[in-house]
Amino acid sequence: MSQPPVPGPAAGLPPGLPPGVEPFPWRRLDPRMLLVHPVLELLKFLPVLVGIFVLGSSGGGGYWQLIGVGIPVALGVVRFLTTTYRITPEQIELQRGLIGRKVLTARLDRVRAVEVTSSPIHRILGLAKVEIGTASGAKDDDDKFALDGLPLEQARQMRVALLHRTDPRPSSDAVAGATGSDDVPDEDLVLLEFDRRWVRYAPLTSSGNVIAAGVMAVLGQFSQNIGERLFDEVDAFSWIKDRPLGTVIPIAVVSLLVVFLVLGGLFSVLGYLITNWGFTLLRDARGRTFHVRRGLLTTTETSLERERVRGLEVVEPLGLRLVGAARLAAIVTGVKASESGSAQLVPPAPREVIDATGAAVIDVAEPLRLPLVQHGPAARRRRYTRALLGAAAPPAVAVVLALATPADWWVVLPTLALFPIALLLARDRYRRLGHALSDAYLVVRSGSLRGRRDLLQRSGIIGWNLHQSWFQRRAGLVTLVATTAAGRQAYAAHDIPEGLAVHLADEAVPGLITQFLA
Amino acid sequence: MLREPANQVSTKAPVLWAAGATFQALWVPVILVLALVFDWFDVPLWLWPLYAVLAVAYIVAMPMVRYRIHRWESTDTAVYTQTGWLSRERRIAPMSRVQTVDFEQSAIGRVLGLASVTVTTASAAGPLVISMIDKPVADRLVDDLTRRTEAEAGDAT
Numbered sequence: 001m002s003q004p005p006v007p008g009p010a011a012g013l014p015p016g017l018p019p020g021v022e023p024f025p026w027r028r029l030d031p032r033m034l035l036v037h038p039v040l041e042l043l044k045f046l047p048v049l050v051g052i053f054v055l056g057s058s059g060g061g062g063y064w065q066l067i068g069v070g071i072p073v074a075l076g077v078v079r080f081l082t083t084t085y086r087i088t089p090e091q092i093e094l095q096r097g098l099i100g101r102k103v104l105t106a107r108l109d110r111v112r113a114v115e116v117t118s119s120p121i122h123r124i125l126g127l128a129k130v131e132i133g134t135a136s137g138a139k140d141d142d143d144k145f146a147l148d149g150l151p152l153e154q155a156r157q158m159r160v161a162l163l164h165r166t167d168p169r170p171s172s173d174a175v176a177g178a179t180g181s182d183d184v185p186d187e188d189l190v191l192l193e194f195d196r197r198w199v200r201y202a203p204l205t206s207s208g209n210v211i212a213a214g215v216m217a218v219l220g221q222f223s224q225n226i227g228e229r230l231f232d233e234v235d236a237f238s239w240i241k242d243r244p245l246g247t248v249i250p251i252a253v254v255s256l257l258v259v260f261l262v263l264g265g266l267f268s269v270l271g272y273l274i275t276n277w278g279f280t281l282l283r284d285a286r287g288r289t290f291h292v293r294r295g296l297l298t299t300t301e302t303s304l305e306r307e308r309v310r311g312l313e314v315v316e317p318l319g320l321r322l323v324g325a326a327r328l329a330a331i332v333t334g335v336k337a338s339e340s341g342s343a344q345l346v347p348p349a350p351r352e353v354i355d356a357t358g359a360a361v362i363d364v365a366e367p368l369r370l371p372l373v374q375h376g377p378a379a380r381r382r383r384y385t386r387a388l389l390g391a392a393a394p395p396a397v398a399v400v401l402a403l404a405t406p407a408d409w410w411v412v413l414p415t416l417a418l419f420p421i422a423l424l425l426a427r428d429r430y431r432r433l434g435h436a437l438s439d440a441y442l443v444v445r446s447g448s449l450r451g452r453r454d455l456l457q458r459s460g461i462i463g464w465n466l467h468q469s470w471f472q473r474r475a476g477l478v479t480l481v482a483t484t485a486a487g488r489q490a491y492a493a494h495d496i497p498e499g500l501a502v503h504l505a506d507e508a509v510p511g512l513i514t515q516f517l518a
Numbered sequence: 519m520l521r522e523p524a525n526q527v528s529t530k531a532p533v534l535w536a537a538g539a540t541f542q543a544l545w546v547p548v549i550l551v552l553a554l555v556f557d558w559f560d561v562p563l564w565l566w567p568l569y570a571v572l573a574v575a576y577i578v579a580m581p582m583v584r585y586r587i588h589r590w591e592s593t594d595t596a597v598y599t600q601t602g603w604l605s606r607e608r609r610i611a612p613m614s615r616v617q618t619v620d621f622e623q624s625a626i627g628r629v630l631g632l633a634s635v636t637v638t639t640a641s642a643a644g645p646l647v648i649s650m651i652d653k654p655v656a657d658r659l660v661d662d663l664t665r666r667t668e669a670e671a672g673d674a675t
Contacts (some may be wrong), residue, residue, distance in 0.1 A: 462615035462639045466520070468603040483611075483641035490643030502520045505610075512612050516591070516598055518521035 014248055015373035026084040026095065032125045033149030034080050039121055048119040085147055092132065092162070094145060106132060106145055112308075114159040116301040118152065123299065128155040132162065156301075163289055163303055188291065191360045192281035192346055192353070201348035202272035203265035204319030211271065216256075276347040290330075290361065292344065305344050308333050310460035310486035311441065312358050313342055314368070314453040319430075321451055327405065328354045330361065331456060331487030342487050358455075367441035367455045370435030378475045379495035384423070385428040391422035425449075435504060442482060442508050444493040454491045460484045463506050464513065480505060522589035531588065531650035532581035532629050539580055543573040575599065575646040590648040592662060597637050599646045609646045616641045619663045621656060635659050637669045 004015040060321040062242070083096040092111075094104040113133035122128055132145040150158065277296035283306075290304045309330050316326035328346035346357050359365035395415040401407050436443040442461065447455040472478060472495065480501040481492045494506065506513050546569060550561050585601045591598045597616065600608045620636040627633055633656035634649035648659070 293630040324595065462641055463609065463611040463644070465644050466608040466610075468602075468606045473606060483639065485640035488643075489641045499519060509612075512596055513520065513610055515593055515596065516520055516523075516610070518519050 024086050024088045025044060026086045029080060029147060029149040030127055030151050030154075031080070032127055032151075034076060035125060036076075036121050036127065036149060045109075080149075087158075087161070092145075094147065101307055104145055108162065111162050112305070114162050116152075116159060116304050117298060119298045122149075126152055128152045128301075130158060132154045144339065158285075159301075159303055163305065187278040188282040189286050190280065190281055191290075192279070192357045194276065194279040194294075194347075195349070195353075198276075198325075198347065198349045199269055199272055201320060201323065201325045202268040204323065204325070205268055205272075205317065206319075211267040212260055215267070216260060239361040260475060263514045272347065278346050281345055281361075283360075290345075294347075304332060308486075309361065310484060311363060311454065312345075312368075313487065314354060314358070314455070316338070316451045316453065318449045318451065324351050325349060326351055326354045328358055330486070331454070331460075333403065333460070333484075333486035349477055362441075362455070364438070365441065367436075367438045367443050368435040370438055370443055371374055372436045372443065372445055374430075375433050375435075375477075375494075375496050375500075378477055378497060380430045382471070382475060382477065382495055383433070387422040387426035388419070391418040394418060433494060435496065437504065437508055442491070442504075444482075444491055446492070446494050456482055456487075456491050458508050460486060461509050464509075465490070466501060466505075482508070523589040523600050525590050525655075526590035527585070527588045527590070527648075527650040528632055528652045529654075530632060530652075532585045532587075534630070534632070534650065535584055535625070536577050539577045543577060546573075562641055583663070588650070590651070592659060594666060597646050597663070609644055611637060611639050611646055613663075613666050616663065616667045618668075619660055619667065621660050623653070633657075635663075637663065 032455070073362070078098055079096075082098045083094070085092065085094045087093075087108075089108075091105050091107045093106075096102055110319060111132055115131040115133070116128045117131065118128045127149050128151075130147040131152055132147075147155075147158075274296045276294055278299070279294040280292070282293070283289070283293040288306050290309075291301055292304070293299065293301045310333050311331035313329045313331060314326050315329065320326050325348055327344070327348045329342040329344050332343050344352055345361060355365065355368045358368050395412060395418070397414045398412040402409050402412055425448055429446075431450055432445055432451055434445050437458075440458055441455045442458055443453065443455050461482045461484055463483040465477045465483060467481065468477070475495075476498050477495045478498050478501045479492055479494050480496055481490045482505075483490050493504070502513065502517070506517070528671065547659070550565070550569075553559055554561055580603055587600060587602050587606060589600045593613075595613050596610055597613065598610050600606065616637055618636075618638045620638070621633060623633045631653045632650055634647060634651070635655045635656050636645050636647050638645040638669055648656075649657070
């Protein structure tokens, strides 16, 4: 901590102050913020401004326009002048408001997360917004602890100061790459850097399809109007007008599908680029914190204390798996349930990248590669029965339709295609089902379309739920759920034979269920 | 194999479950009668005996099965519960990870002298609920749990 402008506790008490002078002075935000706030306020006032200018030009009242521009600028200045903050050795305080004064206080040892964001306007000015997440206090938007507008460098130094105030701890858990000595300026270790070739995985995720579906739904609202005009006035569809319905419907379905896929791909690529451009995963030199930096327009830097990481989630939906890709998230614990969750560590990327980064994050590679124990013939039967029963429903409905209504028998034919799909799905679902135990981690894998492999620290398991449906009891299977205070709160190994499940639970957390064994 | 928890719930529990089941089962005849009165749709005659048989079977069998399944146990190092009827859910939490112990008594519970004890951990997945136990048993259980969890150090995450 040798940087002079750090407004952190590391700066310590300045010596030789005359009595009566605040040792920890209140600071203002960066004056460049004066440019950001008016622009933001102008954007907020845009609808009003448009009104004013339209009215102004027709009505001719010149001063109104000036007031319209002046109010947001004035608001920005007032906000800048009335917002101050300071960091004392114990806490960080934020003061704001002209008439209603408000002081927010957060104890430094309660700071759990620090997020540094820069919108495009911030970035042009070299500024960043610092948001501080604490273990207590209301999640009210107004009470959010945010310092909007610090120079980017200062924001980063502040983050270091806030997260590592308990410093001179010998870095025994610091891993390879640590500089060790305090004299050497701390260098963050880069665990992952964005590779623009990964964009090719974007269309294989489902995010773009959601947006595409939304866009198509909106288009659908106008379609009748547009369609009628194209049909009647432009006569664009004359080639199809006189065809029988049996050929028109397939053509319509196929073209809709093509439009959907193209739109979905386009939006998912755009979305991938906007959120993941420049994705960088860093570990600070002492190995105490991970930083995730990302974003094309607005950049975000999230920090994650290493001791809050309880495991990893390898998310491998079918689309990504087919091309040997996946994404990686950390299982993170919080003081309250609302703070725990998953933190993205790697965007959709090749499997080797996932494995290497995961190993670097948890310091062991073994759990990521461990061969899994399969769950046996009863579990396999269950996969097939469930898939086939699901696939049998639409044909059954079609048969009833054909019998009860004048619909033709051919409606049954396309539904039969579901059976081979169901068989493939069941086969894959069984092959993916598995679990394993390493020295420190419980590994569970399941799912086909939304496949996932979860690695949960054995010391993070705080209980077991063994669930058996009526069918599972008859098949002698059990769903073993490890509960934890982190991430999804529960990680399940589905359909394990009862004996194996009990053995696994007993081995993963020694001494807990031993006393209940018969 | 995992054995069942040692203790059963109160012997009054099946009576309460049967009462609840009766209450649930009454909805269908009420709707059927309304349908007859207001002539919404035809109610075939055979539906009545069929439903009566099913309802009585449910009201008699469910509480009996449930009484066999619902069990609990608290040792020095862990809490263990088993609930369910057609399905079965067993939950085990180590004493060192217990965060809260809640005692609860409903209005009916107060009349019948029944109570329930809920044990939570830091995980949002599944608190352990021991319901329908006699009040003195519940009181003793809460005392035990409080004493044992106080003895454990750590933040239970």
